[in-house]
Amino acid sequence: MMSAQRVLLAPDKFKGSLTAPQVAAALAAGIMRVAPTAEIRQVPVADGGDGTVDAFVAAGWERVEVTATGPTGERSPASYAVRGTTAVIELAAVVGLVKLPGGRLDPLGASTEGLGIVIAHALDRGVTNIVLGLGGSASTDGGAGMLRALGARIIDHEGHELPTGGATLVRAAQLDRTGLHPRIAAADFTLACDVDNPLLGPTGAVAVYAPQKGATADELPILEAALSNWAKIVGREFAGTPGAGAAGGTGFGALAVLGAQVRSGIEVILELLDFPALLDGATLVVTGEGSLDTQSLHGKAPIGVCAVARKAGVPTVAAVGRALLTPAEIRAGGFTACYALADLEPSIADSIAYAAPLLERIGEQIAVDNLRN
Structure with missing residues (x-):
């Protein structure tokens, strides 16, 4: 007989397969x-x-719908999550790679303008605490589009406003902040970010991430020069801040102009979800993601969940698509066990296609191994 036990399911998404709520349900x-x-x-x-927004909506936050500009200018639906005077806005869902029409990359011209539209919408609702989830960006514009949508003007040497896109910033001569949204000054901005790249240089936004957005070897120097000039007119002292290079330099724009602070993404999310309180009385935590690997050890969701659960004395197991860590590394991460879809289905394609039923089987095994008297 099994005694009643309390299990907290706190997985991240399985990228390309299931959303986090779907993983939890399976x-x-x-x-x-x-x-x-x-x-x-x-x-x-x-x-x-x-x-990120889906996770908060699943936790009971209100989803606010808005129409915003995608990375290449097309208007499309977007949303953010709100509770009280706090809003969680996910860059990827507004101007991310997933919002490119037909997946067509535009490394020189893509913009973060839509992100600014969503931020302005939240400010107009009276939100005073804004958390920006940075990741999955389609652009390398240093946050210029975001700031433009919030009322700033980017002007060239002849007094004309520049068009959108990262490449045009090489011609920027001035950032006119006089028209910035008046509620920015009274708002607190937090960047939920798990990269520590600076804006410029060999570990910066262009060198590390622009190739993933389609930038060719010939286009990389163009973008680097553009961001270097952008830093010069906006605030070079912020360019070296860890996280300034996040999301194509959006971190830099938010740090320099919005007065944002950078924090670990999963730490911010767990804090807003009041995760320690949810652990009260729990006998087991199950977390996970598509791939548990060395990247996971640098602040990804499962490690963050495990750390908080471990502090509360609640054992934690991982349910993952594949585990690329050694058993010793998994134990060092704080997990008492790790269950991988790859152990049930070696074919990656089939593992992705049938992730939900495979996760149900893993759920059964977790119960057998961990929920006995």
Whole structure:
């Protein structure tokens, strides 16, 4: 007989396969088949990248719909999450790679303008605490588009406003801040960010991330020169701040003009979800993501969840698509066990296609191994 136990399901998404809420639901279905008396709470999480707004909506926050400009100018639906005077805005869902029409990359011309539109919408609602989830950006414009949508003007040497896109910033001569949204001054901005890249140089926004957005070897120097000039007129002292290079330099624009602070994405998300309180009375935590690897050890969601649970004395297991860490590394991360879809289905394509039923099987095994008297 199984005694009633409290299980907290706090997975991140399985990228390219299932959203975090879908992962949690599949695990719950499997656990319930083996341990029908278990009390299960589903609290999907994210680290600031894609899926962040969905995680907060699943936790009971209000979803606010807005129409915003995508990275290449097309208007499309977007949303953010609100509770009280706090808003969580996910860059990826507004101006990320997933918002490129037909997946067509535009490394020189893509913009963060839509992000500024969403921020302005939240400010107009009276929000005073804005968390920006940075990740998955399609542009390398140093946050210029975001600032333009918030009322700033970017002017060239002849007094004309520049068009959107990162490449045009090489001609920028002045950032006119006089028209900035009046509520910015009274708002606090937090960047939920898990990269520490500066804006410029060999570990900066262009060198590390622009190739992923389609920039060729010939285009990289163009973007680097543009961001260097942008830093000169906006605030070079912010260019070296860890996280300034996040999301194509959007971190820099937010630091220099919005007065933002950078924090670990998963730490911010767990704090806003009041995760320590959710652990009260829990006997097991299940977290996970698509790939548990060395990147995971640098502030990804499962490690963050495990750290908080470990502090509260609650054992944590991982349910993942594949585990590329050694058993010793998994234990060092704080997990008591790790269950991988790859162990059930070696084919990556089939593992992705049938992730939900495979996760249900993993849920069953987790219950067998961890929820016995």
